[in-house]
Amino acid sequence: MNYRMVLYTTGKIIGAEAVCLLVSALVSLLYWEISGVWLLVSALIGGLLWLASRFFKPEDEIFFAKEGLVTVSLSWLVLSLVGALPFYLSKEIPGFINCFFETASGLSTTGASVVENVELLSRGILFWRSLTHWIGGMGVLVLVMAVAPSAPGRSMHMLRAEMPGPVIGKLVPKASTTARLLYVIYIGLTFVLVLLLLCGGMPVFDSVVHAFGTAGTGGFGVKADSLASYSPYLQWVITAFMVIFGINFNLFYFILIRKFSAALKSTELWVYVGIILTAVVAIFCNTFFMYSSWEEGVRHASFQVAAIISTTGYSTTDMNVWPTFSKAVLLLLMFMGGCAGSTAGGLKVSRFMLLCKEARTRIWHVLHPRTVKTVKFEGKAVENETLYGVSSYFSLYVFCLMTLFLILCLEPFDIETNFSAAVSIFNNVGPAYGAASLNYGAYSWFSKLCMAFAMLLGRLEIYPMLILFMPAAWSKK
């Protein structure tokens, strides 16, 4: 274990966060708010931590898989702690645990909040809250890699830990160029979204904040009723972009280099679109009687489906009053999540497809015990190693989810509340049913701490966070 290298890299990442805090402070000072000072102080603390980490400049920059994973999970923990400082110092969110929950929720792009009424928060704090979505969506390490002049060899381990999905390939040979391209696409799409929102008459501040929330598939907004009070046009724009940010970014790269056919050949994309359309139709048939016009019914159904499958978690209507069938469909979509290599959370469509295909070959195997069958995905045979990886990831996923569910059941809420909360938190969605439908303020500090951890666990896809607790990861050898 190369401790110095881990600390040094973590320091760099905190440095990046300090810069983001500084940006939020400037926004806050633009509105002449006192919270700007606290954002500035937090940025300063982040900067000092970065300076302190410079003392750990390692002699050998050797970096193995273990160091990579530990660095990623450690950085995300420290990022959440430092990111919580402005909320705590400005006293806009009471209690450090609440602040930590809010930041973890932001960085992991969950969008679950403990704030009773967001409309009381100052603009600088709101901006920072949503900015955590944006940097957490694509990954802070990817950001550092994109800005750093050169990535060391073996940097793939870190890239892989932060990018969701069963198999991660680079877009171009160099990791740093790949990171840069990803951010160019990300910034480009966010910018387009801001423009479209401005065209619809949304105020500048709201546009930027909602663009951050949508791009990172997070879900923090500026209003207590999320997006319900905005015009239908704005709701449709957000719907479209929630779906877009749930698509694998590699496909946008293909479009960027004009390989349209390669982008459209992706089966994962079509399965993703297919699931969305099916769910919209199902929910629309189940709920249209509640709304005055067809357009309104379709709009709410598609908005809600897009918000849940992309794990964004915005809402235009109260899901809690929907019939049980619709609620169940949405609950199942929470498990699904977006495509691999997107900013969405959840199990990912590609993993779900691999699990189904694997199950089908197994069933076939029961019928014809001597049969030989290869699982294919995107036109290519899938390695057994990958299949084992997906299966074991799934079992770990279920195990973690059940543990979280059990812990939450210590609280005095009904099963619907606790189960939907556990699923929503772990898959980085945000909203849940019952007592947790508005915010998570009612839970005890212990549950909040567990949920904050579960959000990071879900965002980093379990392994990096879990190995943090393995003594073997910390041993000198």
Add this chain to the structure above:
Amino acid sequence: MNIIVAGCGKIGATIVQSLVAEGHDVTVMDINSAVIEEMTNLYDVMGACGNCADCDTLKEAGIEETDVFVAVSDSDELNMLSCFLARRMGAKHTIARIRKPEYNDSDLVFLRQQLNLSMAINPEMLAAQELYNILKFPAAVKIETFSRRNFEMIEVRLSPESPLDGLNLITMREKYKAQVLVCAVQRENDVFIPDGSFVLRAGDKLGITATQGEVMKFFKALNVYQKQAKDITILGGSRTAYYLAQMLVEGGSSVKIVEQDAEVCQYLSQDIPKATIIHGDGARQELLLEEGIKDTGAFVALTGMDEENILISIFVSSLDVPKVIAKVNKEELSALAENLGLDTIVSPKKIISDVLVRYVRALDNSSSSSNIETLYHLMDGKAEAIEFRVSADFEHLNVPIKDMDLKDDIIIAGIIRERKPMIPSGNDVILPDDRVIVIAADQRLQELSDIMKKG
């Protein structure tokens, strides 16, 4: 520059390592997904898994945008085919490893033309060439030549009884009046570019540049000159051994090859009738003694096993054979072997990556004011020797070298003007069309103007 390396064996991996260190965008191809996984974990490269002569895989690796395609898989035929396809699909330059002797005779030129290959590399042939150079001049650890052999760069190790031990370079030059330049010194793990006051010590590895013949005079003056080995025993009948034996036999030496495999022996005896082929296990000491190993002029261990080569070489050195060379592929073993006192190591994959790095660097700056003609890595890769051809728009033409503001750890070791080599003094100047040989420690030079301090 976009480069695809197809085939990631020992040589492929070494090439990838040096190309990534040079900062290129490298994509690796291999049929084995585990190898791809390993390579993408170790180096900052992209992987494409599949047959390197399959158009879909080539497309996936981005062949249309590729500047250089290097095929170094195990099979010559696959390399040729994939280079042919790569070229047709848009690769600007293709390089294939072709190592079977039957392709490497007069047919090679025809093959290269027909396949549109930019270069055909034959690691074994290059290794044999290097071995041959050393056997011609056994006092050296390593010999490189510049500009059609006009100029030589030699690595030697100072033995404890060497008269140079404790001398500084100015006294050395006065005492021996030799026209040689000590341009790099390796002491333990550090490499120095020495100035006149540098004091030599036993155990140092010296890099000496000189015009042809001067080194021999210098070594004669030092009394360390060894005659060219005339009677050579080669252990193992590998391809390198085949090429080496052929060169040696043509040069008039007597060669003995010890090989275990009867079929290989048969084939060697057909192709090199003048060599003595011994069928037997060369690892057995009695066999070597029986074959008169004690009186042989030089011994070269070229079996496929690094460990065997090292151990047998140690045994043979203990019999006072004047020159013993062991082939070692694994880098970690090569350091170990040097500690054990074997100082002549030839690692074919290093030679290959030198050739490739030079080729790619020359492509990279073909538009600039100087062209790289030759590039060698010296002192275990810690220093580079580069031969540049100077064009008319070099900024510092006609400036005396002593007035040039050179970077640290750089030395101009030689200038070749109209085929006449010389070791420059402070008053010499660089003229257009000169070839300039520069030695640099711990840095990469892209073009000649890189030797100047910036600003």
